[in-house]
Amino acid sequence: xxxxxxxxxxxxxxxxxxxxxxxxxxxxxxxxxxxxxxxxxxxxxxxxxxxxxxxxxxxxxxxxxxxxxxxxxxxxxxxxxxxxxxxxxxxxxxxxxxxxxxxxxxxxxxxxxxxxxxxxxxxxxxxxxxxxxxxxxxxxxxxxxxxxxxxxxxxxxxxxxxxxxxxxxxxxxxxxxxxxxxxxxxxxxxxxxxxxxxxxxxxxxxxxxxxxxxxxxxxxxxxxxxxxxxxxxxxxxxxxxxxxxxxxxxxxxxxx
Numbered sequence: 001x002x003x004x005x006x007x008x009x010x011x012x013x014x015x016x017x018x019x020x021x022x023x024x025x026x027x028x029x030x031x032x033x034x035x036x037x038x039x040x041x042x043x044x045x046x047x048x049x050x051x052x053x054x055x056x057x058x059x060x061x062x063x064x065x066x067x068x069x070x071x072x073x074x075x076x077x078x079x080x081x082x083x084x085x086x087x088x089x090x091x092x093x094x095x096x097x098x099x100x101x102x103x104x105x106x107x108x109x110x111x112x113x114x115x116x117x118x119x120x121x122x123x124x125x126x127x128x129x130x131x132x133x134x135x136x137x138x139x140x141x142x143x144x145x146x147x148x149x150x151x152x153x154x155x156x157x158x159x160x161x162x163x164x165x166x167x168x169x170x171x172x173x174x175x176x177x178x179x180x181x182x183x184x185x186x187x188x189x190x191x192x193x194x195x196x197x198x199x200x201x202x203x204x205x206x207x208x209x210x211x212x213x214x215x216x217x218x219x220x221x222x223x224x225x226x227x228x229x230x231x232x233x234x235x236x237x238x239x240x241x242x243x244x245x246x247x248x249x250x251x252x253x254x255x256x
Contacts, residue, residue, distance in 0.1 A: 007034070007035045008034045008035060008235040009031060009034040009035045009036035009090075009091075009234070009235060010035035010036075011035070011037075012035070012036045012037070012088075012090035012091060013036065013037045013039065013082065013086040013087075013088050013089055013090050013091070014028075014031045014036040014037070014038055014039065014090065014091035014092070014093065014234075015039040015041060015078065015082060015089060015091070015092050015093065015126075015130070016028040016031070016038060016039070016040060016041065016093040016095060017041045017042065017067065017069055017093065017094055017095050017096040017122075017126065018041075018042055018095040018096035018097060018145075019038075019040040019041055019042050019048060019051065019095070020040075020042035020043070020044040020047035020048050020051070021042075021044075021047060021195070021196055022193075022195035022196060022197070022223045023095055023145060023190070023193065023195060023223045023226045023227065024042065024093070024095040024096070025047075025051055025223065026222075026223035026224045026226065026227035027093055027095060027223075027226070027227040027230045027231075028040055028051060028055070028062070029051070029054070029055065029227070030224070030227040030228060030230065030231045031091065031093075031230070031231060031234070032055045032058070032060035032061075032062060033058070033060070034231060034235060035060075036060075036090075036091065037060075037061040037062070037063075037086050038052075038055060038060065038061065038062045038063070039062075039063050039065055039078070039081075039082045039085075039086070040052055040062055040063065040064045040065065041065050041066075041067035041069075041078055041096075042066070042067065042096065043066060043067070043068050045064070045066045048064035048065075048066065049064050051064070052064040063081070063082070063085055063086075065077075065078050065081050065082070069096045069118060069122030069123070069125070069126060070117040070118055070121070070122050072125055075122075075125050075126050075129050076129060078126070078129075079126075079129045079130060079133070083133065088133070088137060089130050089133045089134065089137075089140065090134075090137075090139070090140055090141065091140070091141045091142075091143065091234050092126065092127065092130050092140070092141070092142045092143065093143045093145070093230060094122075094123040094126060094127065094142070094143065094144045094145060095145040096118055096119075096122060096123075097118060097119045097145065097163075097197070098114055098115055098118050098119065098197070098200060099115075099160050099197040099198065099200065099201065100114065100115055100159065100160070100200060100201065100202055101156050101157050101159075101160055101201045101202075101203060101206045101207075101210070102156060102159075102201070102202055102203035102206055103155070103156050103158075103203070103206070104158050106203065107158075107159065108202065111159065111202060112159045115159045115160055115162075115163050116159075116162075116163055119160070119163035119164065119166075119167065120163040120166045120167060120170070123144060123167060123170070124170055127142055127144075127170075127174065130142070131178070131183075134178075134181075134183050135178070135181055135183070137182075138181060138182045139182045139183065139238070140182070140183045140184070141183070141184045141185075141186070141233075141234050142171075142174070142183070142184070142185045142186070143185075143186045143188060143230055143233060143234065144167050144170075144171045144185070144186070144187055144188070145167075145188050145190070145226075146164050146167040146168050146171070146187050146188060146189045147160075147164045147189055147190060148189055148190070148191045148246070148248065149161050149164045150164030150165050150166075150167055150168040150187075150189060151168070151189060151246075152254075153165075156203070156206045156209075167187070168187055168189075171185050171186075171187045172185075172187075172243075175243060179241075182238070184241045184242075184243075185241075185243060186230075186233040186234070186241075186242050186243060186244070186245065187243065187244045187245070188226060188229055188230060188233070188245050188247065189244070189245065189246045189247065190221060190226050190247050190248075191221065191246075191247065191248030191249055191252045192218060192220045192221060192248070192249055192252055193220060193221040193222070193223060193225070193226060194220040194221065194222055194223075195223060198210055198211070217251075218249050218251040218252055219249055219250070219251060220249055221247065221248070221249050225247065226247060229245050229247050232245075233245060
């Protein structure tokens with residue numbers, strides 16, 4: 001018998017990073033609507049608390065935990081706080097990320113470092129912190145938000161490409177390690193999504209190219225479109241593992 005729509009995740013606990021906006025915010029809301037208790041992790045406290053209030057106003061359960069995924073102390077505190085409040089961690093959505101696009105010759109090394117620390121190392125460290133909990137439970141689901149940039153490298157995206165290729169490789173290796181332990185993994189690879197990520201691009205020329213080529217030439221995805229993909233993956237029966245999901249706008253011609 002299938003679960004009643006809206007209750008598929010009843011009793012489960014989901015951590016969502018980067019939950020203060022965009023895909024993370026939409027994913028947290030989507031999982032809450034399906035009955036999960038949501039732990040909201042990001043650096044922006046006001047946005048987290050506003051989202052937690054919205055979820056609870058709709059009858060859900062949410063806990064805002066200010067977290068910088070580049071801080072190992074914050075990561076450990078996030079896991080400890082979640083367990084103290086809810087007693088388990090059933091779903092982890094590693095969504096926190098930055099997209100600092102610029103050509104290598106003009107790149108700021110600090111931007112390379114930030115993308116590696118947020119997009120890749122933060123994801124790896126939080127997964128490492130959560131994994132023993134899921135192993136003890138003999139169940140769990142780790143969803144890593146990657147990108148089409150993890151499939152195809154493009155000019156002016158070298159650092160971002162490197163981190164997203166890394167996310168894909170890490171997730172597949174992890175899958176092979178834990179598949180016999182009842183733990184599932186999913187890579188979500190969005191194409192062009194209308195989020196604030198593009199606003200942080202430091203190179204004005206690259207930003208203008210992206211606006212002209214991408215956002216004026218197609219109907220971009222919305223954060224909610226990706227959130228539905230995450231929700232689909234984590235609400236499948238235990239014997240079903242949706243390992244990879246590529247989601248692009250209908251009129252996006254190129255892979256990346």
